[in-house]
Amino acid sequence: MSLLLQQTAVVAILAVGQTLIILTAGIDLSVGAITILATMVTAVTATENGVPAVLALLLGIVVAVACGAINGLIVTRLNMPPFIVTLGTLSVFTSLALLYSGGTAIQGEYLPPLLTWTGLPIELGSFTITNGVLLVSVVYIVVGFMLSQTAWGRHVYAVGDDAEAARLTGIRSKRVLLSVYMVAGFIYGIAAWVLIGRSGAASPNSLTDVNLAAITAVVIGGTSLFGGRGALIGTLLGALIVQSIAIGLSLAGLDQHFRVLAVGLLVIIAVAVDQWIRKVGN
Secondary structure (H helix, E strand, C coil): CHHHHHHHHHHHHHHHHHHHHHHCCCCCCCHHHHHHHHHHHHHHHHHHCCCCHHHHHHHHHHHHHHHHHHHHHHHHHCCCCHHHHHHHHHHHHHHHHHHHHCCCCEEHHHCCCCCCHHHCEEEECCEEEEHHHHHHHHHHHHHHHHHHHCHHHHHHHHHHHCHHHHHHCCCCHHHHHHHHHHHHHHHHHHHHHHHHHHHCEECCCCCCCHHHHHHHHHHHCCCCCCCCCCCHHHHHHHHHHHHHHHHHHHHCCCCHHHHHHHHHHHHHHHHHHHHHHHHHHC
16 A cells, blocks of 8 residues: 555546546646656756755756646636647657756756655654655645635636636636646646655656546546536546556466556546536536
8 A cells, every 4th residue: 555655646636637637527638748848947956056946946846837827828718628628738848858958867866865855755653655645645735625615626616617607606617727728737847756766767768658647636636627516536546547447467377558548548437437427417
């Protein structure tokens, strides 16, 4: 169980940001690219430019928020579909990460201790977790509270359910959408810190299939791709299910391609179930 939690941490925290965007009937295909860009900005700035680790970490988070803002501005100002917008920025942010880092990884021994802090273990008897797992737990608690107990959270659900109806009731739908993408960007910046600690390095070539894993976790967790319905507890369970299946197939000796196939099938099944629920509800 402790190993499962550690391996799920990165996908689980990225799925939080993805949940927020899917709740608004959008989708973010640039999840991994933003996280990698924030990771490389943080690592390169701290190791090659001599910037203190705290400032480098803050800079990485600011970059992630800026990337989220770019996505949000294009969606809200140009009225473009989130799928197309984030598909384009996926390539843009990936290229920026490669250009900024020179395409090379930075190993953990060259990184300041603060950046690898999320990978430090915490012993609880025979149970071992990491600081990164605790950080992910805090993110779930805070964002869960924001969604369920604040006006902003109610506005997110309202916009996802029917943006035009929300606008007619006085909710500034475009401002809510923009804030959702920026909050998601902030979460991706935190995820970059968790990723550095988890992998013990900063590499521009990591998180190759994280977009599919994050979306799968959200959909399996019960969040509707049509927006307006879902909860973070379901997202967490979905992330654990995805990782459990991946680990189980690996222990069974199956090739990596079969694990990717299984995740893809999970997405199709989850979306089909979601559509059936909507049809029955109507």
